[in-house]
Amino acid sequence: MSDQNRYGDKLIMRKMFVLFALALALIISGVALAQDSEPQYAGLDMDLSGITIRMATIGGGQYEAMYSSIPVFEEATGARVEIVALLDGFAIDQKLKLDFATGAVDYDVAWDHTSFVAQYVPFLEPLNAYFTEEELSQFSPAILEAATIDGNLLLIPRHADVSALHYRADLYNNPEIAEAYRAATGMELTVPTTLEEIDRQARFFVQNGYSTYGYGMAGKEEALTGRFYEFLFASGGALFNENFEPTFNDAIGVQVATLLRDWYRDGILPPDTTSLLWDGDAQNFCNGDVALKLEWYGWYSYFQ
The missing domain is CATH 3.40.190.10 (Periplasmic binding protein-like II)
Structure with missing residues (x-):
């Protein structure tokens, strides 16, 4: 089975999870969408019952505080998030290299850095159609530009590495x-x-x-x-x-x-x-x- 066919049925999960990632990014970056100081979420009005989203992501240090919001997403949508790899930034990038090269990718969402992502362009789903202009307006234009290659938005920011x-x-x-x-x-x-x-x-x-x-x-x-x-x-x-x-x-x-x-x-x-x-x-x-x-x-x- 080709990779395209193998993962074609996961595109809807990828779309939904991207909105989840947006919600987390808004929380981490401190974007305020309301007058109070409570965390603000997006993408929680979807019924994803029975769907499991597999995720390979960065861990350690200050990165994992973000994942405390995963249960909120799961409870609201009915989806289940499974973290299949939790590695430091270099190790997760090495995993992506090996998995893409050998066709071993069995996860829907992955962390990556703007300085690494160009090598994976053929394997990534462009995200442009999955976000409204209003949703993207919450991010710095410079950060989105760094995550865009040949007009395709390939990463949605979780933080700015400044x-x-x-x-x-x-x-x-x-x-x-x-x-x-x-x-x-x-x-x-x-x-x-x-x-x-x-x-x-x-x-x-x-x-x-x-x-x-x-x-x-x-x-x-x-x-x-x-x-x-x-x-x-x-x-x-x-x-x-x-x-x-x-x-x-x-x-x-x-x-x-x-x-x-x-x-x-x-x-x-x-x-x-x-x-x-x-x-x-x-x-x-x-x-x-x-x-x-x-x-x-x-x-x-x-x-x-």
């Missing part, structure tokens, strides 16, 4: 540390806005014993590429030009790569950075071992 600078307030609000920084650098200790300032402050905190490490990041496998790209883009660089020719090794790219190398060599980064994904990196920050770091805002409540 980094915010997190820092230890006890370091920045300490008058003695501020005075020591002023004496050492001739500058005021304020929250940094450039890589140059981050570098200067991170080194100061470590060299003067205020923090074990100056900066923290997930550096295992593709995570390191993501952090490099983040710094590269913020510095005015790019991985590729408009013709998709590599530009990450230009002067800006070399400067960023050198900065990361020097941080690792000089002990500004933890020595196990290349083994860390987000959970371990977050724990270092919560332990007070790291002075500051860029991180997706979904970790903010965990850091408190």
Whole structure:
């Protein structure tokens, strides 16, 4: 049986579940559709009795709080949601690669990232017809654009993977540390806005014993590429030009790569950075071992 025939009868389930995913995305992103502060849902007015929706998705860290809304969906619609895989972002992407290559996909919905999704275009159901303009208006146009390839919406956002600078307030609000920084650098200790300032402050905190490490990041496998790209883009660089020719090794790219190398060599980064994904990196920050770091805002409540 062809994949098209095999999964053709699941398209209606996929459509219904996409609306469920929209409801969850609205909850997580804090979109308010009413005057009160209660969570708002969409797609719960459907009768899906007897339908099981199989889902391969991301787990760990702050991701699984979203799934507490699954029972609400199940109770309202009569559907049953079965999570067949709950893996970290890289592991779930590796599973998709293998399953699509071998024809082993036996689930209806999967998590993926905009940076990975282009390789799966032939296997994905475009979502454009499953959403109204009003429903899509709840999302940032830039996020939807990132999830669209050749005019086809292939992902519906659950969150925006945008980094915010997190820092230890006890370091920045300490008058003695501020005075020591002023004496050492001739500058005021304020929250940094450039890589140059981050570098200067991170080194100061470590060299003067205020923090074990100056900066923290997930550096295992593709995570390191993501952090490099983040710094590269913020510095005015790019991985590729408009013709998709590599530009990450230009002067800006070399400067960023050198900065990361020097941080690792000089002990500004933890020595196990290349083994860390987000959970371990977050724990270092919560332990007070790291002075500051860029991180997706979904970790903010965990850091408190």
